[in-house]
Amino acid sequence: MSDSMSMLAERAGECAREIRKYDEVQLVSHIDADGITSGAIIAKALERANIGYDMKFVKQLDENIIKELADTNPELTIFTDLGSGQLEHITKYGLHSIVSDHHRPQGDTGFHLNPHLFGANGSYEISGSGTTFILATRLGDNRDLADLAIVGCIGDMQYRKYGKLVSLNRMILEANPESVVPKTDLSLFGKQTRPVYKMLQYSSDPYIPGLTGNEDACIDFLSGVGLQFSNDEKWRRWIDLSDGDRKKVTSSILQYAMQKGMSSYNIGRLVSEGYILLSEKEGTEMRDASEYSTLLNATGRYMQAEVGMKVCMGDRGDAYREAQNLLHNHRRNLVEGLNFVKDNGITELSHIQYFDAGNTIPETIVGIVAGMSHYSAGNRRLPIIAFADKEDGYKVSARGTQELVNRGLNLSDALSIVCQKLGGAGGGHDIAAGATIPFGKKEEFIEKLNSTIAGQLG
Ligand code: C5P
Ligand code: C5P
Ligand code: ZN
Numbered sequence: 001m002s003d004s005m006s007m008l009a010e011r012a013g014e015c016a017r018e019i020r021k022y023d024e025v026q027l028v029s030h031i032d033a034d035g036i037t038s039g040a041i042i043a044k045a046l047e048r049a050n051i052g053y054d055m056k057f058v059k060q061l062d063e064n065i066i067k068e069l070a071d072t073n074p075e076l077t078i079f080t081d082l083g084s085g086q087l088e089h090i091t092k093y094g095l096h097s098i099v100s101d102h103h104r105p106q107g108d109t110g111f112h113l114n115p116h117l118f119g120a121n122g123s124y125e126i127s128g129s130g131t132t133f134i135l136a137t138r139l140g141d142n143r144d145l146a147d148l149a150i151v152g153c154i155g156d157m158q159y160r161k162y163g164k165l166v167s168l169n170r171m172i173l174e175a176n177p178e179s180v181v182p183k184t185d186l187s188l189f190g191k192q193t194r195p196v197y198k199m200l201q202y203s204s205d206p207y208i209p210g211l212t213g214n215e216d217a218c219i220d221f222l223s224g225v226g227l228q229f230s231n232d233e234k235w236r237r238w239i240d241l242s243d244g245d246r247k248k249v250t251s252s253i254l255q256y257a258m259q260k261g262m263s264s265y266n267i268g269r270l271v272s273e274g275y276i277l278l279s280e281k282e283g284t285e286m287r288d289a290s291e292y293s294t295l296l297n298a299t300g301r302y303m304q305a306e307v308g309m310k311v312c313m314g315d316r317g318d319a320y321r322e323a324q325n326l327l328h329n330h331r332r333n334l335v336e337g338l339n340f341v342k343d344n345g346i347t348e349l350s351h352i353q354y355f356d357a358g359n360t361i362p363e364t365i366v367g368i369v370a371g372m373s374h375y376s377a378g379n380r381r382l383p384i385i386a387f388a389d390k391e392d393g394y395k396v397s398a399r400g401t402q403e404l405v406n407r408g409l410n411l412s413d414a415l416s417i418v419c420q421k422l423g424g425a426g427g428g429h430d431i432a433a434g435a436t437i438p439f440g441k442k443e444e445f446i447e448k449l450n451s452t453i454a455g456q457l458g
């Protein structure tokens with residue numbers, strides 16, 4: 001076991017001992033896929049340990065929410081996938097808490113389970129679902145929940161740095177081969193659930209020039225490869241094809257991508273390691289960690305995280321159907337968001353590029369759109385910053401690349417520094433961060449962020 005893992009496990013043991021002293025706890029988690037899986041992991045572990053819980057999902061943690069929580073006098077609060085950036089307020093309001101998180105800590109507290117405290121990086125070595133899984137294994141035999149731990153870190157894009165899960169995430173994966181296994185395959189989204197031509201047509205990350213967005217071209221392309229689509233075969237999904245056909249299509253796509261002059265970086269991203277959940281039915285979103293995490297984002301990012309959590313807890317009836325409806329809507333929003341960015345363009349400064357979505361992209365998904373646009377419409381040599389309107393100010397989402405992080409970029413630091421000067425609050429990870437800033441401060445924010453990042457990049 002790595003040092004970081006054994007230190008995390010030891011801290012998790014201390015947290016678990018504390019949790020066992022209570023009959024009922026307050027849970028607070030984040031609304032994205034990592035937060036929802038974290039919430040489900042701790043909830044299952046508590047259920048199995050006969051401890052009651054009340055679950056609360058929040059978009060982000062701030063002083064107001066912590067104050068409101070403190071007013072309800074919970075005996076013990078467990079924060080998952082958030083909390084590390086708000087330790088000061090948690091202490092200030094006297095909330096007795098366990099914090100299981102992977103965001104950059106601001107401050108420290110006793111029952112704090114965070115990779116950054118033990119020499120590991122929370123943007124690619126372990127996610128909130130991972131730290132919470134370790135906590136769950138200290139509360140009982142909960143190894144079967146490893147699949148949810150992997151879904152959470154996939155939702156957080158933790159595979160980005162190396163194109164696959166590494167370090168603590170990899171240890172969780174490899175220690176639980178009866179629950180979830182890696183599989184190298186075409187990286188396009190929808191292998192379990194979409195007809196093959198639709199999978200091609202909707203490929204946005206990476207974007208395939210000539211195929212993405214063009215149904216006829218995708219059908220022609222597949223016929224050209226020798227895949228015939230008579231009417232009843234039109235609906236065949238990737239998982240329905242024979243191994244031989246899958247190989248044939250994959251190598252043709254790679255060849256096509258080269259002919260079209262796609263960058264070798266993006267061509268390389270067309271094939272990657274994916275993660276299969278063995279206890280889930282083939283042909284459902286839950287079978288594939290990437291599709292599962294998108295299904296969860298489709299609930300949480302529209303304030304329906306409870307629906308996603310029910311799916312994680314095993315509901316394959318009403319909650320699953322509701323999640324699928326939300327997913328439909330989410331996909332449409334992502335496509336519209338990407339089109340908005342393409343049509344309206346991105347403004348480049350010396351060290352950042354940005355776009356302002358106003359109220360056309362929901363602020364809860366503008367970060368996802370920024371990340372996706374970074375590959376299609378954006379310039380990979382600059383971090384991308386997105387703005388969207390919120391009730392109380394502008395939502396800011398920032399996304400970088402590993403190469404920029406290697407050169408010194410730290411978006412979490414940059415956003416908190418600029419927010420300290422302008423008012424507002426921000427944080428997150430070196431490669432991906434977010435903030436809320438006051439109305440009227442956008443221009444100043446952009447200018448200060450550009451110079452702060454110029455300083456980081458030297
Ligand atoms: O709050 P949380 O850490 O769970 O949010 C993670 C977000 O950061 C994800 O939506 C993902 O888009 C982004 N991220 C990323 N690359 C990473 C880690 C996170 O784009 N390596
Ligand atoms: O919202 P978005 O997907 O852009 O968030 C990216 C990362 O920044 C997430 O890890 C999120 O938890 C973090 N964040 C933050 N403070 C905010 C907004 C986002 O720490 N005000
Ligand atoms: Zn997370």
